[in-house]
Amino acid sequence: MTSEALPLDAAHPFARASDLPYGLPDFRELREEHYLPALRAGMAEQRAEVDAIASDPAEPTVENTLEALERSGRLLHRVASAFYVQSGAESTPGLQAVEEAVAPLLAAHSDAIWLDGRLHARVEALAARLEADGTELAPDTAWLLHRTRTRFARAGVGLSDADQERLRAINTEITSLDAAFGRLLLAGANAAAVLVTDEAELDGLPDDARAAAAQAATARGHEGAWLIELQLPTQQSVLSLLRDRGLRERVLTASLTRGAGGEHDTRRTLLDLVRLRAERARLLGFEHHAAYVAADATAGSAQAVEAMLARLAPAAVANAREEAADLERALQADHPGASLEPWDWSFYAGRVRQERRALDEAQLRPYLELERVLADGVFHAAHLLYGLTFAERHDLVGYHPDVRVFEVFDADGTGIGLFLGDWWTRPAKRGGAWMNSLVDQSTLLGEAPVVVNNLNVPRPPAGQPTLLTWDEVITLFHEFGHALHGLLSAVRYPSQSGTSVPRDFVEFPSQVNEMWAWHPEVLRSFAVHHETGEPMPTAWVExxxxARQDGEGFATTEYLAAALLDQAWYRLAPQDVPTDVEEVEAFEARALRDAGVDLRTVPPRYRTTYFNHIFGSGYSAGYYAYIWSEVLDADTVEWFAENGGLRRENGDAFRARLLGRGGSIDPLQAFRDLRGRDPRIEPLLARRGLLRAAR
Structure with missing residues (x-):
């Protein structure tokens, strides 16, 4: 063991498992300087544990090989979970330095395990003996053996020594570049925030949003001004509210040009990532990275992904063109002779919706207060479906003062885990919304789940309520669907816990949970005016x-454009990846044109230069997963409807057959056990208004 991986001093916060409820890391004691030595010690400890497994002279068994491997690395897991939760939501310079130092070490550590020929031989010997003996394993153990063997193969254990050496170098560089992309993107987003000095330009922005913008400006040293901070996607929520066309253009232009030049240019980093992933795929025997990813997902092949996206794109674009014609007419009333631009879309979509349906999103916000949506919406639906209750634990703290901690109880009053919520945007917080796990549920280890949800909602001034847009309400329900997947996990092995499922399946439960935001009983419960207590008018609810299908042409097209762009980058051979950063925009334009989704007024949900999902967050060649999972989601929504909807019996069935099983079974088999058949695409087509056009 080197001096860089010394055993932790007894006083170190990670020297022992946390004695807080459910193993919550003790963030009161943790400091930035604690992470790097603990990560190094964790890697050294696991390497020693794996070496002991690989060199064990005893005949391999489930217990001394598979389960021993599952038990290994507990220190590393505790430290890495806490570190990545904190660094994603509070990326200080100190934590960024730790990530930069540790990323290549963690890549090398993973390779050291999964390219260990002795360990692989032991697993293969176990599989051969079990097959020869006719031993029938428990389903979760059989699946664990299958996935372990698959992981070895996909890691490259069968490659020559020279190819393995190159593979290790590639993996190390990819890990470093992933982290670098995230740092550049965060810094670039902060720098691109739009400063407003003339309040008249904010016409249409509600008072609470205006106050949040003033507070953000003051925090960055611009007293008396307003700062519009950028969200991760292309479209920004303020665009639906701002009447000033010039400011709308400034905001969207700032969004669209992130990462395309200047101090925070992401293009060199992303091109290197595309080339390295393409080279790795070839080394491992795949045509390209998209094929490598799809082979280990429920899609099965890149051709299946391509076929689905190609089926949906023409119908979505046709619908978007029809919507654009309506918006153009509305624009002409304000600006005769003007052409519809991307920065006009959200604003005039709202105008058209208001004219057709007397629905104004700005009027909805006072009825969508965060506390009420959380308690009487998200938590209430979970209680009705699963019997869960939630109690805030003010005695427990998270990694930042904004974080709130809730203990989660089952229907019989038994505590099952902790839920942490972190809702507000901060300069050091990466964009978007996501779920993390701090502790994975596992009966093998006797651990209960601790999960985290992050959003990026503008923080109002002290004492004022946090009012949400309807999209933010849906996001809150979506992310809590991921949290439920973790909280309701009931598996033996930690590697199968909760959301440890293929990328194109993991979004399925979270998308199902969105349906409850629309359910009349749940909606009536949380849609209450934050000042008067009056329920949202019935006519508005109706x-x-x-209006659920309004704007689906735009929404589907902007999503598909991003998904197809992801596929285009990751279907390249190494030699075909552009070498000049100036070629990035041209490649993107060609890819969108070739896919038939190059609508000038509907830019991709993420352009290449700020596509964090595929260059910094583990979704490379996997952004298609959202709509692939939505096939299962839409079909499951029909299952709920066929069986009486919001009923405890349905929640219990969904929990037992799907949520609780995590990754302990073939995910499509779990779906079949719930639905009684394979998934059908027709419910998705109907939901998105594509049923007739996609035939």
């Missing part, structure tokens, strides 16, 4: 429900 209009909101009736």
């Amino acid at each position: 209009t909101l429900l009736a």
Whole structure:
């Protein structure tokens, strides 16, 4: 063991498992300087544990090989989970330095395990003996053996020594570049925030949003001004509210040009990532990275992904063109002779919706207060479906003062885990919304789940309520669907816990959970005016429900454009990846044109230069997963409807057959066990208004 991986001093916060409820890391004691030595010690400890497994002279068994491997690395897991939760939501310079130092070490550590020929031989010997003996394993153990063997193969254990050496170098560089992309993107987004000095330009922005913008400006040293901070996607929520066309253009232009030059240019980093992933795929015997990813997902092949996206794109674009014609007419009323631009879309979509349905999103926000949506919406639906209750634990703290901690109880009053919520945007917080796990549920280890949800909602001034847009309400329900997947996990092995499922399946439960935001009983419960206590007018609720398909042409097209762009980059051979950063925009334009989704007024949900999902967050060649999972989601929504909807019996069935099983079974088999058949695409087509056009 080197001096860089010394055993931790007894006083170190990670020297022992946390004695807080459910193993919550003790963030009161943790400091930035604690992470790097603990990560190094964790890697050294696991390497020693794996070496002991690989060199064990005893005949390999499930217990001394598979389960021993599952038990290994507990220190590393505790430290890495806490570190990545904190660094994603509070990326200080100190944590960024730790990530930069540790990323290549962690890549090398993973390779050291999964390219260990002795360990692989032991697993293969176990599989051969079990097959020869006719031993029938428990389903979760059989699946664990299958996935372990698959992981070895996909890691490259069968390659020559020279190819393995190159593979290790590639993996190390990819890990470093992933982290670098995230750092550049965060810094670039902060730098691109739009400063407003003339309040008249903010016409249409509600008072609470205006106050949040003033607070953000003051925090960055611009007293008396307003700062519009950028969200991760291309479209920004303020665009639906701002009446000033010039400011709308400034905001969207700032969004669209992130990462395309200047101090925070992401293009060199992303091109290197595309080339390295393409080279790795070839080394491992795949045509390209997209094929490598799809082979280990429920899609099965890149051709299946391509076929689905190609089926949906023409119908979505046709719908978007029809929507654009309506918006153009509305624009002409304000600006005769003007052409519809991307920065006009959200604003005039709202105008058209208001004219057709008397629905104004700005009027909805006072009825969508965060606390009420959380308690009487998200938590209430979970209680009705699964019997869960939630109690805030003010005695427990998270990694930042904004974080709130809730203990989660089952229907019988038994505590099952902790849920942490971190809702507000901060300069040091990466964009978007996501779920993390701090502790994975596992009966093998006797651990219960601790999960985290992050959003990026503008923080109002002290004492003022946090009012949400309807999209933010849906995001809150979506991310809590991921949290439920973790909280309701009931598996033996930690590697199968909760959301440890293929990338194109993991979004399925979270998308199902969105349906409860629209359910009349749940909606009536949380849609209450934050000042008067009056429920949202019934006519508004009915209009909101009736308007669910409005704008689906735009929404589907901007999503598909991003998904197809992801596929285009990751279907390249190494030699075909552009070498000049100036070629990035041209490649993107060609890819969108070739896929038939190059609508000038509907830019991709993420352009290449700020596509964090595929260059910094583990979704490379996997952004298609959202709509692939939505096939399962839409079909499951029909299953709920066929069986009486919001009923405890349905929640219990969904929990037992799907949520609780995590990654302990073939995910499509779990779906079949719930639905009684394979998934059908027709419910998705109907939901998105594509049923007739996609035939």
